[in-house]
Amino acid sequence: MQQLLSPTIPYPSPLFPPKHHLSLRDRFSFHTPPKMASFSGFLAKPQMGITAAGDGANGISSLMDYVGKGGVDVGDDLVVLLYHIQFACKRIAALVASPFNSALGKHSALTAAAASDRDKPKPLDIVANEIMLSALRNSGKVSVMASEEDDAPIWINDDGPFAVVLDPLDGSRNIDASIPTGTIFGIYNRLAELDNQPVEDKALLNSLQSGTKLVAAGYVLYSSATILCASFGSGTHAFTLDHSTGDFILTHPSIRIPPRGQIYSVNDARYFDWPEGLRQYIDTVRQGKGKYPKKYSARYICSLVADFHRTLLYGGIAMNPRDHLRLVYEANPLSFLAEQAGGKGSNGKSRILSIQPVKLHQRLPLFLGSSEDIDELESYGNVQQKVNPGYEV
Ligand SMILES: O=P(O)(O)OC[C@H]1O[C@](O)(COP(=O)(O)O)[C@@H](O)[C@@H]1O
Numbered sequence: 052m053q054q055l056l057s058p059t060i061p062y063p064s065p066l067f068p069p070k071h072h073l074s075l076r077d078r079f080s081f082h083t084p085p086k087m088a089s090f091s092g093f094l095a096k097p098q099m100g101i102t103a104a105g106d107g108a109n110g111i112s113s114l115m116d117y118v119g120k121g122g123v124d125v126g127d128d129l130v131v132l133l134y135h136i137q138f139a140c141k142r143i144a145a146l147v148a149s150p151f152n153s154a155l156g157k158h159s160a161l162t163a164a165a166a167s168d169r170d171k172p173k174p175l176d177i178v179a180n181e182i183m184l185s186a187l188r189n190s191g192k193v194s195v196m197a198s199e200e201d202d203a204p205i206w207i208n209d210d211g212p213f214a215v216v217l218d219p220l221d222g223s224r225n226i227d228a229s230i231p232t233g234t235i236f237g238i239y240n241r242l243a244e245l246d247n248q249p250v251e252d253k254a255l256l257n258s259l260q261s262g263t264k265l266v267a268a269g270y271v272l273y274s275s276a277t278i279l280c281a282s283f284g285s286g287t288h289a290f291t292l293d294h295s296t297g298d299f300i301l302t303h304p305s306i307r308i309p310p311r312g313q314i315y316s317v318n319d320a321r322y323f324d325w326p327e328g329l330r331q332y333i334d335t336v337r338q339g340k341g342k343y344p345k346k347y348s349a350r351y352i353c354s355l356v357a358d359f360h361r362t363l364l365y366g367g368i369a370m371n372p373r374d375h376l377r378l379v380y381e382a383n384p385l386s387f388l389a390e391q392a393g394g395k396g397s398n399g400k401s402r403i404l405s406i407q408p409v410k411l412h413q414r415l416p417l418f419l420g421s422s423e424d425i426d427e428l429e430s431y432g433n434v435q436q437k438v439n440p441g442y443e444v
Pocket residue numbers: 169170221222223224318353354355356358371373375442444
C-alpha cells in the first residue's frame with residue numbers, strides 16, 4: 052500500500068515538507084498569496100470579508116498569516132503546531148483525491164471481513180493516522196496524540212506543550228464513492244501537574260480533558276474544496292485551500308450559525324428505532340408545525356464533517372441520535388466550533404463540552420447546530436436512541 056502511495060503521488064512544491072533549516076518567519080511566509088486579481092470570483096463572494104487581523108498586503112489572509120504575530124497571534128508554539136497540522140492535512144487531501152484510491156478501495160473491500168466489521172479501519176484511515184502522527188512528532192510541540200485509530204494515546208514528547216486528540220479520516224467508508232471526508236482535531240494544553248505520573252496514566256489523563264479546556268479545535272473537509280475550519284477560542288473561521296499556492300486562504304471569517312435553520316440531518320432509515328420524542332420532533336418540523344413555521348428539508352451525507360460544515364453555514368441540526376460518534380475527538384471539537392459560531396452541541400439532554408470524558412473511545416448521541424433548533428429538539432425530552440442493533444450499512 053505504501054508502495055502505491057508515497058513515491059507516485061506528484062506533490063506540487065507547496066506540499067513538500069517544511070525545510071527545517073529555515074527560520075520560523077521564512078517557513079511561514081515563503082508562499083506569498085498572489086494578488087487578488089488572480090483569485091477570480093473571490094471578491095464577489097459575500098462571505099469573503101477580510102478581518103483586520105492577518106490581512107495580507109494584498110487583502111488576502113492565509114491561515115499562517117492569520118494565526119501569526121501580524122494576525123490574532125495565538126502564540127509561537129500553537130503557530131508551529133498548526134503549520135504541521137495543515138501540512139499533514141494537505142497530504143491527506145492529496146491522498147483522498149489520488150487515482151490510487153480506487154486500488155486501495157478494492158483492497159479494503161477484499162480485506163474487510165464482513166459488513167458488521169465496518170468499524171475496522173480502512174487502509175486510508177491508517178495512512179492518514181500515520182501522516183498525522185508524523186506531523187505532530189515533527190512539530191516538536193505535542194506531548195501526546197490520541198486518535199480514533201489507536202487503542203490508547205501515544206506519548207510523543209515530554210516537553211510538548213500540547214495534547215492533541217483527533218480522528219484522522221472520518222467518513223472513510225464513503226471514500227470509494229468520492230463522497231466528502233474529513234479530519235477532526237482538538238488541542239489542549241499539556242497538564243504539567245501530571246508530568247511525574249507514569250507515561251500511560253499521563254497520556255490518558257491529558258487526552259481525557261473536558262471540552263471546556265480546549266485551546267483550539269478544527270476540522271478539514273475534503274470535498275469539492277478542501278476547507279480548514281478552526282477556532283482558537285475567539286470565533287470560528289474557515290480557510291479554503293488554494294491549490295495553486297498551497298495556502299489555506301481565509302474565506303469565511305467569524306462564521307455565525309443562523310439561530311434557526313430549515314434543515315435536519317439524520318439517518319432517518321432508523322426512524323423505527325428512534326424514541327418517541329425524536330420521532331415527534333422530526334414529524335413536527337418536516338410538516339412545518341414547529342416553533343419555526345416552515346417545512347424543514349432533509350440532508351444527510353453520512354459523513355460527519357461534511358454534514359457539520361453544511362450545518363455551520365446554513366443552520367439547522369446535524370444529528371446522530373444513537374451512541375455512535377465519539378466524545379473526545381469528534382463531539383468535543385465540533386461542539387467547540389459550533390459554540391464559537393453561536394450554535395450548540397448537545398447529547399440531547401445537556402451540553403457536550405461539559406461532559407467529563409471517562410474513556411478515550413466513549414460514544415454518545417450527538418446533536419449539533421442552530422441554538423434555537425437545538426433548544427426545541429431538547430424540549431421533546433426523549434431524543435436519544437437507545438436501540439442500537441449494529442447496522443450493516
Ligand atoms: O451509520 P450512521 O448512524 O448513519 O452514522 C454515520 C456517521 O458515522 C460516521 O461515518 C463515523 O463512523 P465510523 O467511525 O464508523 O466511520 C460519520 O462520518 C457519520 O456521520
